[in-house]
Amino acid sequence: MSAPRRILMVEDSADDAELTARALRRSCGELIFERVETPEAMRAALLREKWDLVIADYSMPHFNGLAALKLLQELGVDLPFILVSGTVGEDVAVEAMKCGAGDYVMKNNLVRLPLAVERELRDFEMRGARKHAEEEANRARDRVRDLALETARLRSDFLASMSHEIRTPLTGIIGTVELLSLSDLTSEQRRQTEIIRSSGELLLTIVNDILDFSKLSAGKVVLEELDFDLVELTENLADSFAGVAHAKGIEIDLHVDVNMPTGLRGDPARLRQILNNLVSNAIKFTQHGEVMIRANRVKDTDNEVLVRFEIIDTGIGIPSEAQQRLFQPFVQAEGSTNRRFGGTGLGLVIAAKLTNQMGGEIGFESAAGKGSTFHFTARLKKGPRILHPWMTATATSCFSRVRALVVNDGSVWRHGISEYLSSWGIENIAVSGEAQALDSLKLPQEADEKQVVILIDEQASGIDALRLAHAIKGHCDINRNKIIMFSADSAAQSQTWVVDAWITKPVRPSHLFSCLLKLFGNADPIGAKTIASAPCSPAGDEKSRWRKGVRVLLVDDNFVNRTIGAKQLSALGYTAEVVDGARRGLEVVQNGKSDIVLMDCEMPEMDGYTAVAEIRRREGTSRHTVVIALTAHVTEDERRKCLNAGMDDYLSKPVKLQTLGEMLDGWVHRRFDHTVESANA
Secondary structure (H helix, E strand, C coil): CCCCEEEEEECCCHHHHHHHHHHHHHHHCCEEEEEECCHHHHHHHHHHCCCCEEEEECCCCCCCHHHHHHHHHHCCCCCCEEEEECCCCHHHHHHHHHHCCCEEEEHHHHHHHHHHHHHHHHHHHHHHHHHHHHHHHHHHHHHHHHHHHHHHHHHHHHHHHHHHHHHHHHHHHHHHHHHHHCCCCCHHHHHHHHHHHHHHHHHHHHHHHHHHHHHHHCCCCCCCCEEEEHHHHHHHHHHHHHHHHHHHCEEEEEEECCCCCCEEEECHHHHHHHHHHHHHHHHHCCCCEEEEEEEEEEEECCCEEEEEEEEEECCCCCCHHHHCCCCCCCCCCCHHHHHHHCCCCCHHHHHHHHHHHCCCCEEEEECCCCCEEEEEEEEEEECCCCCCHHHCHHHHHCCCCEEEEEECCCHHHHHHHHHHHHHCCCEEEEECCHHHHHHHHHCCCCCCCCEEEEEEECCCCCCCHHHHHHHHHHHCCCCCEEEEEEECCHHHCCCCCCCCEEEECCCCHHHHHHHHHHHHCCCCCCCHHHCCCCCCCCCHHHHHHHHHCCEEEEECCCHHHHHHHHHHHHHHCCEEEEECCHHHHHHHHHCCCCCEEEEECCCCCCCHHHHHHHHHHHHCCCCCCEEEEEECCCCHHHHHHHHHHCCCEEEECCCCHHHHHHHHHHHHHHHCHHHHHHHHC
């Protein structure tokens, strides 16, 4: 048997309340009533008891039904509410409904009240059931979300831990191989050393790809906003792949739109990562021919620019049936490719996710046996203007009396060089063979007697570059014709009178412009005097002298890491001290015997974060020892953790010799110029 309904009646007339109760008992069964007629009494009743329904008189001398409804809402009590009244009029009913009443019943028609009560109670129960179901669904969804987040966290933690554990032994492998390569080895020993090095690098790439894929999938990659030079970024990119491309006998070329605003703001490391993935794929799947890197301005506003990058190769291409599988994780174009070329199949997925974060799109065109073009766009903010003389309007005034002949069998390379020459106002033609080149030079010259520069690729197939140079010099006016030879191997560039200048590939437009300026320039564009060929490092002996005056302390609990680190510092020429553990490191720093500290982050007893905090506490404001973190964790959170702890910089393991040297040199010049100057004095 169901419990009786509890009804709270807000009514100033006891007789009217009794009539209302009598009407309800006839149809609704057993009921429990309580009558109140003031706000205070209604508040007390609502707080004291649990009610199923409120019935209120619309019009009372000191307290009316709408005020009762408002009080119910203010208290946050969700109950069915019916207004009864002896006042006739639709306006009253509309006003009651607008305020939230469930129904409005006239006192002269109380026979309708039981139906209204039953309906309101039924609707209220249904609303309660729906609300309960929604709450259960929300709780279930929250549990699923929490489980997914926890799973993602555990996966991320596992991958980070795995990365750390793999990087630690890789430090010993890659570091030892680098040091071995500096020693006197036989050709067979050097070949075997290179196998170990390349295998270690491949394993490191796989670990990085898996970790990046995990972070991107979890939405944990946050793009930085840093000022950078797009020309410098792309030139360094091309240079970094020059060795592996040359070893395969393929060209790697670069073309940057001369109208590109080069001072940009964005995440250069992630942009470089996208380009690295696409260029490494292009070289991997190209057996002969060339790979071209292009960067073009699509559109720009006062504050940002949309840049389109293209990586064009003459490789094996992608069959149409395999193209739909691209950009899927752990998938390459075909199973045989996976076995032949290796890789995780994550490079394109990572590139696509990063491109999306940069507000761009990624795509490709390809056909089996005809090469591929991968392209993507990135939306970047404009940063401080960076002046490159070869990109200024005055560059066209430098070569008004020069025409050019480009000789190379690669159409993409010829087209890129031709575009640069045209942008500088140099009339030019491009040919692919020796006979065409000589025929072009035999054509009648115009009356303006322009000088001619012949640009020859030494590695062009089917062309004997030096023989062609001798033929040109032997049959043409030596004073009017200058020869620039391009070579991928700077060491193999021969000193011969027939070549007026050598340029090392991949061709940097700044180097080509500077070379032409030296041979023919009749004007000095703004800043042209600042252009040299390639930037050069200090002489080896000079660098060794000032490095020896800098004391570097390496703090690490791992014997292998200490051994490799000490030998790396010695190979770089720094004065090194190596200690086991953070407590011993604190003692050395306290004695003021270190200029730079390389601090491992994860050590027993006292970790690197605690150690650097103690160093900063002891130094106060009187000193600041440069502390560089060494960690096998490579996440952005880890980098921030190191910097927030008081570290000055961050190196991820395994630390390569060149990276370590560049990091230390940078801090020496930033903080200890007096040390360098005294060493050089």
